[in-house]
Amino acid sequence: MARNSDGTKRTAILDAAVVEIARHGYHQTTVAMIARRAGVADGTIYLYFRNKEEILFSLFERAMGRFISEGRSQVDQETTAIEKLRRIVELHLTLVGKDRDLAIISQVELRHSLHFMDQLSRSQVGEYLAIISQVVAQGMEEGSFRKDLDPIFASKAIFGVLDEMATDWVLSHRNKRLESQAKAVTDFLLGGLSV
Amino acid sequence: MARNSDGTKRTAILDAAVVEIARHGYHQTTVAMIARRAGVADGTIYLYFRNKEEILFSLFERAMGRFISEGRSQVDQETTAIEKLRRIVELHLTLVGKDRDLAIISQVELRHSLHFMDQLSRSQVGEYLAIISQVVAQGMEEGSFRKDLDPIFASKAIFGVLDEMATDWVLSHRNKRLESQAKAVTDFLLGGLSV
DNA sequence: TAGTATACTGAATAGTCATTCATTTTATTA
DNA sequence: TAATAAAATGAATGACTATTCAGTATACTA
Known part of the structure; x- marks a missing residue:
């Protein structure tokens, strides 16, 4: 599981998730939406988190x-x-x-x-x-x-x-x-x- | 929207939903699971409820x-x-x-x-x-x-x-x-x- | 009993999305 | 600079399921 050393990207993903999930609800929020807002590719999410629930x-x-x-x-x-x-x-x-x-x-x-x-x-x-x-x-x-x-x-x-x-x-x-x-x-x- | 006169079937569906949803959670519960437990066909659910959320x-x-x-x-x-x-x-x-x-x-x-x-x-x-x-x-x-x-x-x-x-x-x-x-x-x- | 309306069925549809992974880009090392 | 490792990409996959609807069964009526 690769990841950049500072928590920059992980933090960006979490921050993006807060906004998207608050706005659309967990189940209406797709991983792609979080990735888009965080400015990373869909697959990148899975370098930092095992799955959506995590x-x-x-x-x-x-x-x-x-x-x-x-x-x-x-x-x-x-x-x-x-x-x-x-x-x-x-x-x-x-x-x-x-x-x-x-x-x-x-x-x-x-x-x-x-x-x-x-x-x-x-x-x-x-x-x-x-x-x-x-x-x-x-x-x-x-x-x-x-x-x-x-x-x-x-x-x-x-x-x-x-x-x-x-x-x-x-x-x-x-x-x-x-x-x-x-x-x-x-x-x-x-x-x-x-x- | 057809339905039997007494609330029998509607009640059966709701009762079944309580059990299935409590056991598996709303999102893991499929309409088919509720129908099966209620003893009706999947489609019958939609004679009594507009959709799953209802x-x-x-x-x-x-x-x-x-x-x-x-x-x-x-x-x-x-x-x-x-x-x-x-x-x-x-x-x-x-x-x-x-x-x-x-x-x-x-x-x-x-x-x-x-x-x-x-x-x-x-x-x-x-x-x-x-x-x-x-x-x-x-x-x-x-x-x-x-x-x-x-x-x-x-x-x-x-x-x-x-x-x-x-x-x-x-x-x-x-x-x-x-x-x-x-x-x-x-x-x-x-x-x-x-x- | 034939005809009609009501109730029910369940297989097929249609769309959704989480997750993967072959490939590319960027960083590190020697 | 070349070689290697680490990070990141995003299109393709595969699995899932709510909902529909053409057809069947049951109840009601005259």
Whole structure:
């Protein structure tokens, strides 16, 4: 499998894939379309990726990597669990809201098949949830969060709210920035519905 | 477009589609596979559905219809917003947890394309969210829910948590019943993370 | 029972595209 | 500069499948 040394061409292919897949959907996007936009020949794609599906996987890995590494660093910049949660919410909404094409991919196109979702949730999403659940656990120790929480459960619930906001933003055609919801989300997560 | 008077055959086709699509995914499921399982000829499918995609739409409508009608009836059986919320959470998790094949479809396969999700969210999901947001609004009037909530926002957050629990259950290979999470979900939604 | 309408069948069609690989171009080495 | 290796090309292949429709079977009517 030949490839140029810097990741130039691989990156170009992934960038092209984001645009084409966001615009036409994974199944309507042909390998030829991605190749054309990336400025390479069809066959070149197969020097960098085993098959079409691997492009989608790689796309996800690249995006999720940012969530994890930035997530960690944001969390490390704060001391209290409440502030850490605030940072995670802001980061999540900001990262998704930054690039609509990528958001379409992560909120819609990546959820195509059971097989696919399975892989995703096992690998990187699990790592992301672990970061969140650590924050919850810390909050419980600190005494700022309720003692009767299950951190794993709570991390999923938190992710669920963030994910729904992201999906809603992708589907809405309004132009409101996604990160403008950060405060509302944090307040809801911390305080719940009850007075 | 010919068809037999009772919905027998149409129902058989939809039932077959649920099984095949849950098992192989929408794109790996051929019309022939659905026809075979339903015990009809390939062409018969097209007497009942315009095309393959319409099968998926119909599947969704049938399933979502239950959420909405049962949701309303559950809500009507309670008086306080807190109890209504409890019912919605229980119903949602029970309905999803009742049929794993259908759950796979609603949590994974139905989210195929932006176009598709768009249609879904506009139509029936919107109606479902409206039911939830009415409950939130009632809770605010009653004084049992915080006054600074936006009911629309809150309904999305609630749906997000329910949806994530459902997806997690579909992807997890454990056998724990989904509705066993109902209390944890309700507590989380009502009380949030903070003490 | 003959005639007509309705329902169903399944083989043939028509188009699509992921993937391959023989060939060409570009880079590296001696 | 010649020889060799690495990268890249893109036309051709081969496999797949949604949809159609001419024909058959079943139900209904007079």
